[in-house]
Amino acid sequence: MDKTKKARLAKKGWTFGSAETFLGLTPEESAYIEIKLSLARELKKARLKKGLSQTALASKLGSSQSRVAKMEAADEQVSLDLIVRSLLATGKRPREIARAVAK
Amino acid sequence: MDKTKKARLAKKGWTFGSAETFLGLTPEESAYIEIKLSLARELKKARLKKGLSQTALASKLGSSQSRVAKMEAADEQVSLDLIVRSLLATGKRPREIARAVAK
DNA sequence: TCGCCTTATGTCAGTATTGACATAGCTGGT
């Protein structure tokens, strides 16, 4: 699970569309990252749809603006757990989360 | 996220079919638990289908038998992250993971 | 321009999760 180094490079070095494009990521690693990215996008969409700022959402979640920003950026130091729980807290149903996972 | 107390009670107190049945869990909390349970079942199914013991799977994952057991039990001290990465490592595709999330 | 609001990014101390280990219970074979 040495995600840190690779993911850091990935984020800082180049922008990318598919997580498959960089060096040294196994298919499982890129699949994991893509799932995270997709859920992150979903969270941002859900927030915007409700017309909330990151700060407002953070207070609903009992978290902080910076952490919401990191979630939406699919930051490496944010867990899938947190994103999923946040999606549920914004009212998303498992079914909709599932759709994002598959996408 | 004071999951610990409630979840502990839940696991030790009664057995259950739906995570909705105990005291004091918000809908989001039970949805989260149900997702975890479903993914846990999926992992066990995947392992058995491959004819692997928990120990054998653990060594493929770079983890330990006890942690695999905890994953399959959807133990509170196991993250969604770990279960998802393990599913990917056993060859499951995001689409199949998504199906388990929705279920 | 100046505030004000929003988002992004870095850091840190507190907490949660991890792999590893020990151990116990169980089953099937001898």
Add this chain to the structure above:
DNA sequence: ACCAGCTATGTCAATACTGACATAAGGCGA
């Protein structure tokens, strides 16, 4: 009964994640 393989559960030190905070940068109306 004994043993070997499998699974469940508890504990611990190391690591990862968390909320909070600071700060920077951008947009926008006055």
